[in-house]
Amino acid sequence: MRIARIRNSFLILSILFSCFWATPVQAAGSHDGICNGPEDVMTILVVGTDTRGIGYLYGMADTIMAIRVDFQNNDVAIVGIQRGHWVQIPDVEEDNGRTHGKLTQAYHFGTEGMGYYSGSGYGAGLLQATLRHNWNFDTNHYIVINMRMFRDVIDAIGGIKVYNPSPVYSFHQNQPKYLAGGYFFSGSDALFYARWRDPRNVYSRVDRQEIVLKAMYDQLFSLSTIPKIPELFGLYKANVLTDLSLAEISQLLCLAAKTPPDQVVFTKIPTALLYIPDWASSPWLEKKPGTIEKFLGDFNQGIYYEEN
Amino acid sequence: MLGVFLSSCGGLDGQISFVMKSTQSTVTPLVSFTPSIEPSPALTPTITPTPTNTPPVVFGPDPQQIAFTSIDGELLKGMYYPASENPAPVIVLMHWARGDQEDWSKVAVWLQDRVELDLTPDYNRSWRSADWYPENNREKPIGVFTFNFRDCEGECKSYLPGDWLLDARSAMIAVSRLSGVDKNRIITAGASIGADGAIDGCAWFNQKGLGTCLGSYVLSPGSFLTEPFEDAVGVLVNDVPPHPVYCLYGLRDDSAIESCSEIAGIKRFDHGYITNHGMELLQPLQDPDPLTLMLELVDEALWYEVIEGDQ
Numbered sequence: 001m002r003i004a005r006i007r008n009s010f011l012i013l014s015i016l017f018s019c020f021w022a023t024p025v026q027a028a029g030s031h032d033g034i035c036n037g038p039e040d041v042m043t044i045l046v047v048g049t050d051t052r053g054i055g056y057l058y059g060m061a062d063t064i065m066a067i068r069v070d071f072q073n074n075d076v077a078i079v080g081i082q083r084g085h086w087v088q089i090p091d092v093e094e095d096n097g098r099t100h101g102k103l104t105q106a107y108h109f110g111t112e113g114m115g116y117y118s119g120s121g122y123g124a125g126l127l128q129a130t131l132r133h134n135w136n137f138d139t140n141h142y143i144v145i146n147m148r149m150f151r152d153v154i155d156a157i158g159g160i161k162v163y164n165p166s167p168v169y170s171f172h173q174n175q176p177k178y179l180a181g182g183y184f185f186s187g188s189d190a191l192f193y194a195r196w197r198d199p200r201n202v203y204s205r206v207d208r209q210e211i212v213l214k215a216m217y218d219q220l221f222s223l224s225t226i227p228k229i230p231e232l233f234g235l236y237k238a239n240v241l242t243d244l245s246l247a248e249i250s251q252l253l254c255l256a257a258k259t260p261p262d263q264v265v266f267t268k269i270p271t272a273l274l275y276i277p278d279w280a281s282s283p284w285l286e287k288k289p290g291t292i293e294k295f296l297g298d299f300n301q302g303i304y305y306e307e308n
Numbered sequence: 309m310l311g312v313f314l315s316s317c318g319g320l321d322g323q324i325s326f327v328m329k330s331t332q333s334t335v336t337p338l339v340s341f342t343p344s345i346e347p348s349p350a351l352t353p354t355i356t357p358t359p360t361n362t363p364p365v366v367f368g369p370d371p372q373q374i375a376f377t378s379i380d381g382e383l384l385k386g387m388y389y390p391a392s393e394n395p396a397p398v399i400v401l402m403h404w405a406r407g408d409q410e411d412w413s414k415v416a417v418w419l420q421d422r423v424e425l426d427l428t429p430d431y432n433r434s435w436r437s438a439d440w441y442p443e444n445n446r447e448k449p450i451g452v453f454t455f456n457f458r459d460c461e462g463e464c465k466s467y468l469p470g471d472w473l474l475d476a477r478s479a480m481i482a483v484s485r486l487s488g489v490d491k492n493r494i495i496t497a498g499a500s501i502g503a504d505g506a507i508d509g510c511a512w513f514n515q516k517g518l519g520t521c522l523g524s525y526v527l528s529p530g531s532f533l534t535e536p537f538e539d540a541v542g543v544l545v546n547d548v549p550p551h552p553v554y555c556l557y558g559l560r561d562d563s564a565i566e567s568c569s570e571i572a573g574i575k576r577f578d579h580g581y582i583t584n585h586g587m588e589l590l591q592p593l594q595d596p597d598p599l600t601l602m603l604e605l606v607d608e609a610l611w612y613e614v615i616e617g618d619q
Binding site for chain 1: 404405406407463464465466467468469470473500501528530531532533534535536537558560561562563564566567583585586
């Protein structure tokens with residue numbers, strides 16, 4: 001296994017458009033790190049939901065990631081967690097005693113609209129509890145972004161340029177949906193590309209999300225967008241759920257701007273650890289118990305792996 | 309490393325250097341502290357006095373370019389508009405990321421009620437279009453200081469919030485050392501990143517015992533400079549006596565709304581143009597008028613002048 005050093009962008013997406021919603025404002029931690037960041041490592045659960053409208057009353061977790069930020073050592077890493085994992089969902093208070101489901105459903109049951117979870121953070125809170133319960137994986141903050149927000153942000157920064165490295169196919173056509181090559185995407189285009197399910201490669205979705213996020217990073221820190229960052233921050237943050245304070249978001253944004261993109265690690269739970277059935281929407285299972293917990297535990301300790 | 313800089317900010321004497329030049333000269337950096345500002349030799353009238361029953365209007369020396377080094381050694385450029393009398397209070401104006409100190413130039417001249425205020429309208433930038441500015445009836449002299457955050461000439465080209473925080477604090481030190489400035493009568497104002505710089509610089513200046521910052525006027529803050537806005541506001545409004553903070557925001561500017569709402573004692577003013585941010589809040593036909601509020605903040609911060617004037 002070797003350490004991967006890949007460009008980041010999800011950090012930027014996450015921190016730019018955050019808000020307080022149903023969570024008390026918290027003062028930032030002690031200021032000893034780069035950009036006045038806290039001493040302790042910050043691990044942020046990032047959820048992209050599949051709701052297209054305004055708000056977060058319902059929704060499934062379409063994208064699940066965790067960002068590990070170490071302000072002391074200027075170390076930023078992102079791990080992608082597939083939504084299809086079959087897990088035990090703790091603390092579900094209704095639904096006829098349900099105890100298990102896909103990871104994406106853990107978020108859904110906790111949403112305010114479903115109301116199956118009475119802890120803090122609604123869907124993100126239950127998803128955090130689920131990650132902790134199954135894999136002993138702790139995240140100490142969350143950010144939730146819906147599809148409308150994702151689209152609007154990309155439009156607001158003027159669209160993004162992406163390079164698609166390999167053809168992406170559809171269920172019904174023999175020709176690729178996307179050929180390999182460069183594209184300029186509006187918000188809607190980028191959303192479609194990031195969410196598309198390729199029947200020949202179900203795992204490529206996470207990779208395409210990474211591509212989109214890197215492109216967002218590049219555009220956000222381009223000369224034309226930098227002066228507008230504070231304004232964008234104010235205009236869009238109310239459409240995001242987070243328990244991060246404004247100052248913490250600014251610290252993260254500051255660190256992102258200072259961190260050379262190629263120093264950011266991007267990793268994901270390796271397919272080698274998983275049993276993925278042929279049926280596309282079936283749940284994914286861990287081949288050997290304890291391996292995902294070990295992988296995520298190492299991630300939280302700053303040890304990152306890439307698939308061979 | 310930033311933390312190291314910040315933690316060492318307690319003893320800053322001698323770490324800031326600056327030089328002053330007239331506006332006709334090129335700004336030249338100096339490597340050491342040079343209190344080179346000559347006391348205003350005599351007031352330089354820029355208009356010909358006419359025999360009237362009212363005292364002749366007197367203006368301060370011409371605006372002068374200032375170069376100073378920040379706490380971490382970055383050379384920064386500023387502009388000092390001296391008051392007509394020394395020592396005088398000073399207001400430090402901090403710019404937003406979509407512009408630089410030039411965005412405050414008309415307001416600076418208007419604050420001093422100078423005759424050279426250019427009324428040529430700028431239809432794309434209301435804040436640089438003085439034709440709508442309210443009348444300034446303040447009769448007490450006041451200096452004005454503006455500066456550029458690092459890498460922000462024209463507009464900001466890098467996103468450096470942690471460094472801009474240092475710039476704001478450094479500007480407070482630099483202005484407190486300018487000739488003619490009463491370091492115990494400083495006021496700050498700013499927009500967007502400058503709003504957070506103004507609040508943080510003001511509170512930090514007082515906490516470090518470097519002088520007294522008496523109040524702050526901010527447009528669209530958002531904790532943009534990595535420090536909690538509410539903490540700095542708390543330092544000012546909870547001081548004895550409390551220092552006024554006026555906070556203006558657009559109705560869709562959520563970070564500003566949150567910031568302006570977070571602390572008791574702050575005076576909040578929402579803005580009719582809901583999407584406007586930062587300098588865009590300086591628009592005509594607003595109620596209350598944003599620049600009238602700035603004058604009110606200055607008067608409230610310098611309340612003792614009003615009392616003296618009444619006596």
